[in-house]
Amino acid sequence: MTDSLLSIRDLGVRFRLPQGETMAVDGVSLDVAPGEVLGIVGESGSGKSQILYAMMGLLAANGRASGQVLFQGQNLLALSPDRLDRVRGDALSMIFQDPMTSLNPYMRVGDQLAEGLIVHKGLSKAEARAEAVRMLDRVRIPDAAARARRFPHEFSGGMRQRVMIAMALLAKPRLLLADEPTTALDVTIQAQVLDLMAELARETGTAIILVTHDLGVVARLCDRVVVLYGGRVMEEAPAEVLFDAPAHPYTRGLLAAMPRLETVLTPRLGTIPGTPRSGGSAKGCPFVDRCEVRLAACTTDRPPLRDLTALGPGRRAACYLTGAAP
The missing domain is CATH 3.40.50.300 (P-loop containing nucleotide triphosphate hydrolases)
Structure with a gap:
């Protein structure tokens, strides 16, 4: 090929x-x-x-x-x-098999998504958090802005997997x-x-x-x-x-x-x-x-x-x- x-x-x-x-x-x-x-x-x-x-x-x-x-x-x-x-x-990004063990239980979901943009793309915290909310909305997380402030255990299994997809695709x-x-x-x-x-x-x-x-x-x-x-x-x-x-x-x-x-x-x-x-x-x-x-x-x-x-x-x-x- x-x-x-x-x-x-x-x-x-x-x-x-x-x-x-x-x-x-x-x-x-x-x-x-x-x-x-x-x-x-x-x-x-x-x-x-x-x-x-x-x-x-x-x-x-x-x-x-x-x-x-x-x-x-x-x-x-x-x-x-x-x-x-x-x-x-x-x-290069990866979605792991078990989202509960792949997400940090001590960090809010929005902060976990924003962290990659801050490290890899050089965005400010405010810019990265805004992008994280937009991606959560894109993967059909209801009320994304409010959910971004929650911890992984507050999400269902399907929602956590959507979070992992959002995290993996956030950096395009x-x-x-x-x-x-x-x-x-x-x-x-x-x-x-x-x-x-x-x-x-x-x-x-x-x-x-x-x-x-x-x-x-x-x-x-x-x-x-x-x-x-x-x-x-x-x-x-x-x-x-x-x-x-x-x-x-x-x-x-x-x-x-x-x-x-x-x-x-x-x-x-x-x-x-x-x-x-x-x-x-x-x-x-x-x-x-x-x-x-x-x-x-x-x-x-x-x-x-x-x-x-x-x-x-x-x-x-x-x-x-x-x-x-x-």
């Missing part, structure tokens, strides 16, 4: 544990275009969130990242903490990272939050990387999807194409397990046998132990992530049964 806003190349994330080193992300490469909404999906432990944390410099103390994360011409993995701080909260970032932003919300509030993110992304031109295990969320919001398993990319495709014609056995398994209206007639959902692998392996396909169509080569050789141009533009899959034989 020549006009990429973000280019990730061979990203690896390793953690030191008492029993040895484990790899959570194994050679991930992907691109994000300006204004695009990219979904990263997979089961818990597949490495989705660690990609975002590596980009933001927020890995746990026992973690380390390798490879390149090129954002606006800078390798985020090579930046000093001071230079990375200037990028975070300005051109080029790229927004969203880590399971609707997990704790009921379906009605979830739909409102997703629609709000899509609307603000269209208005501001902000690109979004959405990490989720919910394929319904992906179908509603994303332009393109990357399917992750065991820290590796299994498949990549435009969202509509992925749902209509998945190329990888793991993707087909995920889609078969997703509730649909037609399951009223056939109520049994599909399942993927076995348990998820939480880290990469030195050889072979990480999905081999759970795959019902595996070949002998799948246990010994890592399937390359092939371009599937014959099946349509923007498609890739790491499977020997898709494309040329091994």
